[in-house]
Amino acid sequence: MIIETxxxxxxxxxFSALSCACAENRQxxxxxxxxxxxxxxxxxxxxxxxDSMVERGTALLRKLEINVAEAEKRTGKNTVNMxxxxxxxxxxxxxxxxxxxxxxxxxxxxxxxxxxxxLRTYLLxxxxxxxxxxxxxxxxxxxxxxxxxxxxxxxxxxxxxVGLENFxxxxxxxxxxxxxxxxxxxxxxxxxxxxxxxxxxRVKNPDKRFTALKQYSDxxxxxxxxxxxxxxxxxxxxYGVYKVHGNYGRVFSEWSAIEKEMGDGLxxxxxxxxTYAASIDDILEEEEHFADQLKEYxxxxxxxxxxxxxxxxxxxxxxxxxxxxxxxxxxxxxxxTGTVRIFSLKGMTSKLFGQESPEQxxxxxxALEQSIQEGEETVKEKNTECQEFVRxxxxxxxxxxxxxxxxxxxxLISYAIMQISMCKKGIQVWSNAKECFSKM
Amino acid sequence: MSGxxxxxxxxxHMLDLDEDEDLEVFTKNTSLPDGSPMPxxxxxxxxxxxxxxxxxGQEAVNxxxxxxxxxxxxxxVTAIETFVLYRVVTRTTRSDFDSSEYEVRRRYQDFVWxxxxxxxxxxxxxxxxxxxxFVMKGMVERxxxxxxxxxxxxxxxxxxxxxxxxxxxxxxxxxxxxxAQDLAPHRKQGPGFLSRVGETVRAVAxxxxxxxxxxxxxxxxxxxxxxxxxxxxxxxxxxxxxxxEQRVSPVSVLSLISCVEYVxxxxxxxxxxxRWGELEEELTEPLKGMASCVVQCxxxxxxxxxxxxxxxxxxxxxxxxxxxxxxxxxxRRDNIQAEFEAKNEALLTRKVEQEALQEEVDVxxxxxxxxxxxxxGDWLRWxxxxxxxxxxxxxxxxEKNVEYYEKCLxxxxxxxxxxxxxxxxxQEDVA
Numbered sequence: 001m002i003i004e005t006x007x008x009x010x011x012x013x014x015f016s017a018l019s020c021a022c023a024e025n026r027q028x029x030x031x032x033x034x035x036x037x038x039x040x041x042x043x044x045x046x047x048x049x050x051d052s053m054v055e056r057g058t059a060l061l062r063k064l065e066i067n068v069a070e071a072e073k074r075t076g077k078n079t080v081n082m083x084x085x086x087x088x089x090x091x092x093x094x095x096x097x098x099x100x101x102x103x104x105x106x107x108x109x110x111x112x113x114x115x116x117x118x119l120r121t122y123l124l125x126x127x128x129x130x131x132x133x134x135x136x137x138x139x140x141x142x143x144x145x146x147x148x149x150x151x152x153x154x155x156x157x158x159x160x161x162v163g164l165e166n167f168x169x170x171x172x173x174x175x176x177x178x179x180x181x182x183x184x185x186x187x188x189x190x191x192x193x194x195x196x197x198x199x200x201x202r203v204k205n206p207d208k209r210f211t212a213l214k215q216y217s218d219x220x221x222x223x224x225x226x227x228x229x230x231x232x233x234x235x236x237x238x239y240g241v242y243k244v245h246g247n248y249g250r251v252f253s254e255w256s257a258i259e260k261e262m263g264d265g266l267x268x269x270x271x272x273x274x275t276y277a278a279s280i281d282d283i284l285e286e287e288e289h290f291a292d293q294l295k296e297y298x299x300x301x302x303x304x305x306x307x308x309x310x311x312x313x314x315x316x317x318x319x320x321x322x323x324x325x326x327x328x329x330x331x332x333x334x335x336x337t338g339t340v341r342i343f344s345l346k347g348m349t350s351k352l353f354g355q356e357s358p359e360q361x362x363x364x365x366x367a368l369e370q371s372i373q374e375g376e377e378t379v380k381e382k383n384t385e386c387q388e389f390v391r392x393x394x395x396x397x398x399x400x401x402x403x404x405x406x407x408x409x410x411x412l413i414s415y416a417i418m419q420i421s422m423c424k425k426g427i428q429v430w431s432n433a434k435e436c437f438s439k440m
Numbered sequence: 441m442s443g444x445x446x447x448x449x450x451x452x453h454m455l456d457l458d459e460d461e462d463l464e465v466f467t468k469n470t471s472l473p474d475g476s477p478m479p480x481x482x483x484x485x486x487x488x489x490x491x492x493x494x495x496x497g498q499e500a501v502n503x504x505x506x507x508x509x510x511x512x513x514x515x516x517v518t519a520i521e522t523f524v525l526y527r528v529v530t531r532t533t534r535s536d537f538d539s540s541e542y543e544v545r546r547r548y549q550d551f552v553w554x555x556x557x558x559x560x561x562x563x564x565x566x567x568x569x570x571x572x573x574f575v576m577k578g579m580v581e582r583x584x585x586x587x588x589x590x591x592x593x594x595x596x597x598x599x600x601x602x603x604x605x606x607x608x609x610x611x612x613x614x615x616x617x618x619x620a621q622d623l624a625p626h627r628k629q630g631p632g633f634l635s636r637v638g639e640t641v642r643a644v645a646x647x648x649x650x651x652x653x654x655x656x657x658x659x660x661x662x663x664x665x666x667x668x669x670x671x672x673x674x675x676x677x678x679x680x681x682x683x684x685e686q687r688v689s690p691v692s693v694l695s696l697i698s699c700v701e702y703v704x705x706x707x708x709x710x711x712x713x714x715r716w717g718e719l720e721e722e723l724t725e726p727l728k729g730m731a732s733c734v735v736q737c738x739x740x741x742x743x744x745x746x747x748x749x750x751x752x753x754x755x756x757x758x759x760x761x762x763x764x765x766x767x768x769x770x771x772r773r774d775n776i777q778a779e780f781e782a783k784n785e786a787l788l789t790r791k792v793e794q795e796a797l798q799e800e801v802d803v804x805x806x807x808x809x810x811x812x813x814x815x816x817g818d819w820l821r822w823x824x825x826x827x828x829x830x831x832x833x834x835x836x837x838x839e840k841n842v843e844y845y846e847k848c849l850x851x852x853x854x855x856x857x858x859x860x861x862x863x864x865x866x867q868e869d870v871a
Contacts, residue, residue, distance in 0.1 A: 216719065223716040230708045237702035247678040255671040258664055262827055269834070405722040412726045413859050416733075419852045426845035434838035440831045 058178040065094040066172055066187065068165035071157045072110070087157050088112045089164055093187055107188060116164060119186050123177060125313060130177065133170035136163025204319055207311065207390065213397065214308040221301040224294050231291055235284050246277035265440030272433040279429070283422050290418065293411040297404065304400070307393055314389050318382040325375040332368045335361065506532040506603050508618065510596035513588050516547075523547050524588060526595060530618045536610075542619045548573075550623050551595055557613040558602070563772040564815040565608060566822045568601035569761035570594070590754060597758070606821070607814075652781050654774065655812070661819060662770050669763030676756045679748070699748075703741045709734040729855050736851045744844040748837060755833035759826065766822075769815065776811045780804040 070090040092106040116135055123132045136159065168187070171177045252270030256263040512527040530542040551570055558567045571594035603609045616626050654662070710731045717727035783804050787797045 219719050220716075223712060223719065226712050227709070227716070230705065230712060234702070234705045234709070237705050241699055241702050244678065247674075251671055251674045251678060255668075255675075258667040258671070262831070265831075405720075408723055409726055409859070412730060413856065415730075416852045416856045416859070419733075420849055420856070423845040423849035423852065427842050427849070430838045430841035430845065434835055434842065437831055437834040437838055440827065440834075 058173050058175060060172050060178040060184070061096070061169075063096055064172075064187075065092075065096050066165070066168050067092040067094075067106075068161050068168065069106075069108075071161050074112075086112055087160075089161055091168070091187060109188070111186075113160070113164075115186075116167065119183065120167075121309070122182055123171070123180070124309070125316060126180070126182075127176065128313060128317070130174070132177075133167050133174075135167055136160050206315065209394070210308050210311050214305060217301045217304040217308065221298060221305075224298045224301070228291060228294055228298070231287070235287065239280055239284065242277050242280035244277075245273050249273035249277065262440045265436045265438075269433050269436035272429050272436065276426075276429045276433075279425050283418075283425075286418050286421075287415075290411060290415045293407070297408065300400075300404070304397075307397070311389060311393060314382070314386050318379070318386050321375065321378045321382045325372065325379050328368060328372050328375055332365065332372060335365055335368065504604075505534055506530065506609065508596075508599045508603050510592055510599060513592050523549075524591075526592060528599065528618060537615065537619065539619075544618065544621060544623075546617070546623065548591070548595075550617065550627075551598065553623070553627050554602075554613055554617045555598075558608055558611055561611065561613070562607065562814065563776070564769055564811040565605075565818045566762075566765060566769055566815075567608065568598050569758065569765045570598055572761070594754065594758065601825075604825075607818075654777075657816070658770070658773065658812075661815075665763065665766045665770060669760070669767065672756065672760045672763050676753075676760050679753055679756055699741065699745045703738050703745070706734060706738045706741065710738075726859055729858060733851050733855050737848050740844050740847045740851075744840055747840045751840075752833050752837045755829060759830065762822075762826070773811055773815055776804075776808050780808045 068089050069092045071087050072090070073085060074088050075085045088110040089112070090108055090110055092108050094106045113135075120132060120135055123130075171180075171183055177183060249270045252266045252273060256266035256270065259266060507530070509529045510526050511529070513524045514527075516523055516525050525545045525547050528542075528544050528546050530537075532540060548570075555567055555570055558565075571591050602611075602614055608614065613626075617623065620626055713727050713731035713734065717724045717731065720727060780801070783797065783801050787794070787801050790797065
């Protein structure tokens with residue numbers, strides 16, 4: 001493919017040259033097209049991210065326009081039957097082009113973040129060789145001096161909405177992923193087949209230890225998140241209480257000016273009130289350290305989770321290979337004995353169109369035999385891989401558990417030490433204040 | 441000191457005829473919580489008063505010959521109204537009392553009557569204020585147990601302040617209040633309402649004329665009273681903000697939220713730590729320990745808040761009311777002076793009725809001198825008393841703060857000890 005460049009624009013020239021090179025090297029056929037699009041973009045108007053993905057022209061995106069239009073708060077009971085508030089996002093699907101020019105009403109459905117996660121996990125397992133687009137971050141950070149620092153904060157929700165829309169468009173513009181049936185259903189059908197699907201792609205014989213570990217990891221994540229949220233609110237309140245005492249300082253100081261006998265006592269007591277009010281800043285800063293230690297393990301739970309997922313993947317592949325082998329063996333048996341145990345298209349056709357010749361049968365048997373041997377090799381390999389993984393992983397998990405226990409214990413101890421220090425400061429200040437009052 | 445108008449606040453002078461001061465909303469409970477710690481003997485009553493280090497306090501306790509308590513509030517329901525009756529118990533060795541022990545029942549109105557009589561007789565003495573009719577900001581639960589208890593304590597303090605006053609405690613009205621089984625006949629006697637009206641009219645007349653000059657010491661006093669009132673109001677507000685639920689303007693990002701809300705949030709820690717503890721194996725002990733520490737600390741905090749509510753808040757609030765009393769006293773003194781000056785001027789300017797006017801002027805001059813002396817004397821006594829009371833309240837609050845932190849310290853230290861005992865050793869000691 002040669003593109004004659006009429007323009008002197010250097011960018012376009014480069015893009016065009018790259019485009020030719022790619023075509024020659026027989027890269028993915030879409031790449032030159034993308035570069036061409038990029039070249040076009042340089043010449044003509046700027047295009048949005050969404051536009052550029054549409055430009056790549058998957059079949060799906062030629063048909064549909066996808067938006068994540070809105071976000072809304074909902075309340076309901078979760079899996080452990082506790083009341084919770086969460087956000088749902090509105091997915092809007094429109095036909096891409098309409099004849100007649102009137103825009104059609106969109107099909108819409110509401111989905112929450114966890115459903116997006118489910119979809120992504122499904123894609124991860126189903127297309128293990130593909131780099132699956134990421135989701136926007138799961139949680140907001142825990143900042144104590146912001147009033148609303150959680151997943152329901154409007155700014156966070158908005159950023160997430162954009163991220164989710166981006167995710168859908170990435171998948172929809174992917175040459176392979178865009179053709180996935182489950183993805184299409186995710187966009188169009190409210191009935192969440194994903195839930196039953198997650199049972200489908202789940203391994204048949206999961207390693208109990210990994211299941212337990214995943215569950216532990218999820219619960220730990222929840223608990224630490226909650227602790228951090230509470231900590232932020234407590235810090236906020238405590239700050240308020242301490243700072244109010246600063247007012248005492250001011251009033252005492254002013255009051256001391258009009259008193260003869262009480263003046264000195266009030267004045268010095270006032271200073272101590274100021275000290276007390278100021279002390280909260282250091283106290284809370286020390287507490288941040290504790291919060292950081294908790295956060296580290298919060299993020300660790302994500303890492304643990306991903307190890308569990310990898311194991312699931314490997315296990316799943318092993319099971320698929322084994323299943324595949326079983327099927328082939330059965331086919332061979334059928335072929336050899338002439339009995340049809342399971343319905344198969346091949347069996348039907350032979351019934352319909354007559355038996356095949358002995359030579360054909362021979363060659364087919366031989367091919368199957370070959371396939372079976374390969375299959376057995378694969379199963380052996382996968383088995384070894386799985387076992388290796390489990391062994392190595394579990395080694396590290398034990399190491400991690402020990403580290404976690406030690407680290408968190410130390411964190412709790414240093415929290416206690418911090419509290420003690422805070423109490424000692426309080427005792428000091430108020431003892432001093434009491435002395436001032438006594439001298440009044 | 442050029443003359444400036446003395447604004448007459450009529451409400452102070454008018455007898456309050458409003459009958460529903462102590463009207464009750466229907467309370468079914470008519471008894472005080474059991475275990476009322478009211479003492480029954482003079483010696484144990486002595487313990488009620490804060491024994492001071494300074495001489496005056498000691499002296500007062502040692503020479504005290506009359507002890508008054510206010511307790512056992514009970515709802516009374518009649519066809520017309522519902523109100524609370526308080527039991528007033530007096531024990532005394534004074535000879536002008538027929539008996540040494542009295543027990544009577546009085547309602548809030550009766551206290552109001554007593555105070556107004558005392559003020560009438562002694563316009564320039566500082567008569568301790570009563571608790572307010574209504575609590576601030578339209579609290580719906582104004583007649584619940586807390587309100588009644590707070591009021592009871594304030595009434596108790598009121599009577600004790602009167603009984604400690606060198607002049608007021610010998611008032612005839614005070615004696616009648618403490619001893620008469622039925623106060624009603626006494627309340628109807630005397631000039632009472634009419635004389636107050638007369639006084640008010642005079643006050644109006646004088647305020648129009650204005651005060652020629654205020655003696656130096658009273659000018660200083662006035663300034664102090666204004667400042668003091670201002671400071672007391674601030675203190676009151678600050679303390680309320682610490683203890684009760686009050687928010688600052690919505691504009692502020694960090695609203696100053698109270699101890700109460702702090703404790704509510706703190707309590708949330710405990711179930712979360714407990715839940716985490718169930719999740720773990722090795723860490724179960726320390727996590728449960730954390731949960732328990734939080735529970736204990738929040739209990740201590742609640743106790744602390746309770747104490748602040750019972751000691752510091754009422755003390756500060758009382759002195760807010762005292763400041764108002766002081767202002768009223770200053771005004772009355774000013775009025776007495778104004779009256780004298782008016783008559784004196786008449787004497788100087790008019791040529792006729794000289795003798796009659798002279799007599800009147802003399803009477804007013806005496807009255808003024810007496811008023812000034814009363815106030816001067818009482819002023820010192822009041823200041824000492826104020827210092828004692830507030831000092832004591834502040835010391836108590838400071839002590840409670842120290843106690844609170846000491847208790848929390850103990851909680852965390854024992855947690856630390858238990859952790860160090862569990863661990864395999866090698867932990868460094870903390871300074």
